[in-house]
Amino acid sequence: MVLDYRVNPAIQGSGPIVANGKVISGRSCSARGGPDACVVTAHDAATGAELWRRRLIPAPGEPGDDSWGDVPFEDRRHVGAWMVPSYDPGLNLIYIGTSVTSPAPKFMLGGVENSHLYHNSTLALDADTGDIVWYYQHLNDHWDLDHPFERLLVDTAVSPDPTAVSWINPRLRPGEVRQVVTGIPGKTGVVYTLDRATGEFLWATPTVAQNVISSIDGATGAVSENSEVVFTGLGQEVFTCPTWNGGKDWEAGAYSPLTNTMYMPLRTTCARMMATTTFPDDTPVGPAESRSANYAIAYRHQLTPGTTNSGTVRAISAETGDTTWLHEQRAATMSLVATGGGLVFGGDANGRFRAFDHETGDVLWEINLGSSVTGFPVTYAVDGRQYVAVSTGAGSTADHFLGLTPELKPSSGNNLFVFALPE
Numbered sequence: 001m002v003l004d005y006r007v008n009p010a011i012q013g014s015g016p017i018v019a020n021g022k023v024i025s026g027r028s029c030s031a032r033g034g035p036d037a038c039v040v041t042a043h044d045a046a047t048g049a050e051l052w053r054r055r056l057i058p059a060p061g062e063p064g065d066d067s068w069g070d071v072p073f074e075d076r077r078h079v080g081a082w083m084v085p086s087y088d089p090g091l092n093l094i095y096i097g098t099s100v101t102s103p104a105p106k107f108m109l110g111g112v113e114n115s116h117l118y119h120n121s122t123l124a125l126d127a128d129t130g131d132i133v134w135y136y137q138h139l140n141d142h143w144d145l146d147h148p149f150e151r152l153l154v155d156t157a158v159s160p161d162p163t164a165v166s167w168i169n170p171r172l173r174p175g176e177v178r179q180v181v182t183g184i185p186g187k188t189g190v191v192y193t194l195d196r197a198t199g200e201f202l203w204a205t206p207t208v209a210q211n212v213i214s215s216i217d218g219a220t221g222a223v224s225e226n227s228e229v230v231f232t233g234l235g236q237e238v239f240t241c242p243t244w245n246g247g248k249d250w251e252a253g254a255y256s257p258l259t260n261t262m263y264m265p266l267r268t269t270c271a272r273m274m275a276t277t278t279f280p281d282d283t284p285v286g287p288a289e290s291r292s293a294n295y296a297i298a299y300r301h302q303l304t305p306g307t308t309n310s311g312t313v314r315a316i317s318a319e320t321g322d323t324t325w326l327h328e329q330r331a332a333t334m335s336l337v338a339t340g341g342g343l344v345f346g347g348d349a350n351g352r353f354r355a356f357d358h359e360t361g362d363v364l365w366e367i368n369l370g371s372s373v374t375g376f377p378v379t380y381a382v383d384g385r386q387y388v389a390v391s392t393g394a395g396s397t398a399d400h401f402l403g404l405t406p407e408l409k410p411s412s413g414n415n416l417f418v419f420a421l422p423e
Helices: 396-404
Strands: 017-019 022-025 039-044 050-055 086-088 093-097 121-126 132-137 152-158 176-182 190-195 201-206 213-216 223-225 237-240 254-256 261-267 269-275 289-292 297-303 311-317 323-329 333-338 343-348 352-357 363-368 378-382 385-392 415-420
Touching: 017 086, 086 152, 201 213, 254 333, 261 333, 261 343, 297 396, 311 333, 311 343, 343 385
Parallel strands: none
Antiparallel strands: 017 022, 022 039, 039 050, 086 093, 093 121, 121 132, 152 176, 176 190, 190 201, 213 223, 237 269, 254 261, 261 311, 269 297, 289 297, 311 323, 333 343, 343 352, 352 363, 378 385, 385 415
16 A cells, blocks of 8 residues: 555556566645655565655755745645656666646745745656656746656757747757657646756747746756746736646657657647635536636636637657647647557547648548547557557546537547557
8 A cells, every 4th residue: 555545645647657676656646635645656566565655745854845935844735746757777767747736826835936846847766766866847836737747758869949949058069969858748838858867958948828937047947937927815816828738738748769759739728817715615617617726726718819729739859849740720639649650649629530640740540439539549569460549538638628619519428449450
């Protein structure tokens, strides 16, 4: 047993990975579970014995403790790691991302000047001990813009294009081959590329409209938040892009070594948000509204001004940061998978499942599956014949976007579809 749900409730949000004989997993920790619910653990794959436990919220006397100001340890809550980690066997490092605090507005949690480690960060953990080798904080988050999503481990030349990339480390030697951790780790939709041995910031750039990050210091990687949308008091309203459903959310992106390109499902959303601790039970919540007592925020969502599309698939060069192609559509896009045959498969909230050409983005094949494609597509082979499988059904992300595109009315049927190449 990792945690006693009666003492430190948490949710196992995804599966583990197995790394050098260790089963390593994170979890989404309930706000009422306290700081001891927010842990990454390693267990012996053969016996199940716990080998180490890494708490994601520092206690008094530990590194990062002062980043919480005078907030008592027992009131530090909800820094979870609820997506699958990545592992580099050469460096023996585990890479895992973390989520927002509870509450999210930092004026309610010791002050906006505090960074509240290790929320919304990439952590590189020693796989043998769980010690934090390095960390990088992507955002001091006031709006529930979690950063726990997949980290892509790539060896690549690093030559960010200054016409396409907003923030670049001035020490970079263009074309230098680096071991990087890259991708879109959080809901802001910003791509971050870091050196995976040291955590050094290399480059970052937005992929959707966003107004929460005003700048990133290329030399240090320090992120500056937009003070105009940082909450400073109860009842304050701000308009932020994106909202809690992305940008990028838990739906998986993909990477192909054939093109050295990452493929990301993104959503174009914004919200008017209000910092509040009052949530009357009889207040109606419409399809474009949501509220969270955990985060102390009420939301009124909308599509990004200037667009009628909620979904995109963006192909981004891991070397240059250039967008090589962009597919835009009315329905929200869901998880993707890239194949060795030069295809990118992915579905959407309206039930369409497609195969894109990985170099051009052309839609080569499409089928209507009837309900939202909420599953992660996978491809596999049996006796030399290749298959693609994906599941459909209702899901919180898809349902949210259908509220913003009310003319799209897929069913909520839960199904598993398997497609095969011709024999």
